Amino acid sequence: MLRSLRSGQSLFSFASIRKTLRVSSRGGGRGAPGYYSAMTTNALHAGAKPVAFPGSGPALRVERLDKRYGGRAIVDGLSFQIARGECYGLLGPNGAGKTTTLRSVLGLTPIDGGVIRLLDHDVPAQARQARARIGVVPQMDNLDPDFTVEENLLVFGRYFGLADAEIRRRIPGLLEFASLESKRTARINELSGGMKRRLTLARALVNDPDLIVMDEPTTGLDPQARHLIWERLKTLLGRGKTILLTTHFMDEAERLCDRLGLVDHGRMIAEGAPQELIARHVEPEVVEVFGDDAFAWLERHRAAMPGRVEVSGETVYCYTAEPERVLSYLRDGGRLRYLHRPANLEDLFLRIAGRDLRE
Amino acid sequence: MSEQVMRPSGAGIWGLPRPGRGCIPVLRRNFLVWRKTALTTILGDVMDPMVALLALGYGLGSLLPGIDGVPYVTFLAAGSICMGALYAATFEATYSAFSRLHIQRSWDAMLNTPLSLDDVVFAEILWAAAKSMKSGLAILLVVAALDISRAVTLLWIPLVLALIGVAFAALALVMSALAKGFDFFMYYFTLGVTPMVFLSGVFFPVSQLPDALVQAARLLPLAPAIELVRPLVLGRVPDHPWAHVLQLAATAAAAVWLASALMRRRLLR
Numbered sequence: 001m002l003r004s005l006r007s008g009q010s011l012f013s014f015a016s017i018r019k020t021l022r023v024s025s026r027g028g029g030r031g032a033p034g035y036y037s038a039m040t041t042n043a044l045h046a047g048a049k050p051v052a053f054p055g056s057g058p059a060l061r062v063e064r065l066d067k068r069y070g071g072r073a074i075v076d077g078l079s080f081q082i083a084r085g086e087c088y089g090l091l092g093p094n095g096a097g098k099t100t101t102l103r104s105v106l107g108l109t110p111i112d113g114g115v116i117r118l119l120d121h122d123v124p125a126q127a128r129q130a131r132a133r134i135g136v137v138p139q140m141d142n143l144d145p146d147f148t149v150e151e152n153l154l155v156f157g158r159y160f161g162l163a164d165a166e167i168r169r170r171i172p173g174l175l176e177f178a179s180l181e182s183k184r185t186a187r188i189n190e191l192s193g194g195m196k197r198r199l200t201l202a203r204a205l206v207n208d209p210d211l212i213v214m215d216e217p218t219t220g221l222d223p224q225a226r227h228l229i230w231e232r233l234k235t236l237l238g239r240g241k242t243i244l245l246t247t248h249f250m251d252e253a254e255r256l257c258d259r260l261g262l263v264d265h266g267r268m269i270a271e272g273a274p275q276e277l278i279a280r281h282v283e284p285e286v287v288e289v290f291g292d293d294a295f296a297w298l299e300r301h302r303a304a305m306p307g308r309v310e311v312s313g314e315t316v317y318c319y320t321a322e323p324e325r326v327l328s329y330l331r332d333g334g335r336l337r338y339l340h341r342p343a344n345l346e347d348l349f350l351r352i353a354g355r356d357l358r359e
Numbered sequence: 360m361s362e363q364v365m366r367p368s369g370a371g372i373w374g375l376p377r378p379g380r381g382c383i384p385v386l387r388r389n390f391l392v393w394r395k396t397a398l399t400t401i402l403g404d405v406m407d408p409m410v411a412l413l414a415l416g417y418g419l420g421s422l423l424p425g426i427d428g429v430p431y432v433t434f435l436a437a438g439s440i441c442m443g444a445l446y447a448a449t450f451e452a453t454y455s456a457f458s459r460l461h462i463q464r465s466w467d468a469m470l471n472t473p474l475s476l477d478d479v480v481f482a483e484i485l486w487a488a489a490k491s492m493k494s495g496l497a498i499l500l501v502v503a504a505l506d507i508s509r510a511v512t513l514l515w516i517p518l519v520l521a522l523i524g525v526a527f528a529a530l531a532l533v534m535s536a537l538a539k540g541f542d543f544f545m546y547y548f549t550l551g552v553t554p555m556v557f558l559s560g561v562f563f564p565v566s567q568l569p570d571a572l573v574q575a576a577r578l579l580p581l582a583p584a585i586e587l588v589r590p591l592v593l594g595r596v597p598d599h600p601w602a603h604v605l606q607l608a609a610t611a612a613a614a615v616w617l618a619s620a621l622m623r624r625r626l627l628r
Binding site: 069106108109110128131136138140142143144145146147151155156158159160161 | 380381384385387388391392395463464465467468469470471472473474475626627628
């Protein structure tokens, strides 16, 4: 089933049905979670048209959020907004305030100022009602080691007040989504890191949430496992879910996010679509020059170098709109190696946050 | 509004806890784990106190004159019941609860759902109290089975055990809220639990202690428990029962409140 959904075409029709079903099943209360029904009725409703998302406001609105620990501002007047169905990434170095922002949004910490409106609920006052419609994938796996894969889903579903029968009905779909069908009765310590991550993601979907909050979803995973998680997140976006994630992997942010907020020292320093942000703040192309003679080469050509030059470690970064000129300077020999590439989020990030190590 | 600190629970750290139905799925979670190892733990609950009661009660007791005309094994029975309940509640709410809180991070997972911290804290206290009740009842059954006592008044003991369970579970959870690691519990056991067991009349009457200690020992939370259970084992109505019940209930209430508050301070920072 999932395999057939991976192409863009079927994903789109799937998403449309998802939206239709969600709206039509709203009167039915908690039962009949949209996408499980959609899995079985996909073929029948292939021509369904997209319908507006339920709920009125944005998925999340954060205004002038302040959070201090011992007089030190961790989050400092942060504002951002996430539309329904959007994937929004909070990007920043360690200690930038990303995790604290997520904790504030979930109503798990008192805030020192600001307004948080989450799925039409005020946080922290109505945080519990809001959390009923949210799935959280924490930074550190906290699956229950005493239980099997299946029991983890069952026990977690109960926390949302779901009846056992309802959770058991959902479990096969969740296991399929996480590609863990064969691990149904395995214990947690028998799973690989990637499997645990997928199970944590499946667990976050047990309440069929509108918004999924993920704190560094792929930290510590190998490349294959990361790609599988990314693919699953895209599937979820295709189903109309809203995603808020934090990351410090630029490729992850660039690949997944519709919009990004760059956070440093608890403040929003830039916000927008990934490509738009890069275009706005960084020169379009980068030539990285390294090798024994790199610094000598830089000294010879510095005056004539087009654009901006930065040195970090043993590498010279030339940010420029005229890469041909830089490349022509490279022809004068010496022990040099170089990499010519388009500017990416990492360049943007380093440009804005600086290259200093944050510890 | 912007000047005021806004808290998740709506109340401050020191506000009264307000648990709800969210306790139930947490209790069911712990029950599901327990069910997997139930047989071995029940064996321990019955065998351990039985061996201790037999060895000390009959072995050591045969060397001793009766205490106030009561055979030592009968005297010790009440102490064993209370001590069993105390240790069961304390182990569950320290090592086991702390493991779920700090090592497995199960509490973090729960707090990401509609459950409140008060729900989780209350469920842990009730769960540890339930395990305490189970241990106390196991010893009570041994006492009845070996005909150490078959007084009708034994039937009141489960009610006392419920109070003991909540009080010592909550006290232990206070320690979990303060703990940085498992080592911390050594302080509680060595400086709190063990001296309390020796000073509260489990193994010998409190009146054997020096006068100055007697008054202090009566303030220990285990003392009223034994003052209630011992007469019930001997088939008598305790003296001043409501004073002891009140002391236990006040300890329980204060500890529950303190555990909730310290957990808020620890987790909802």
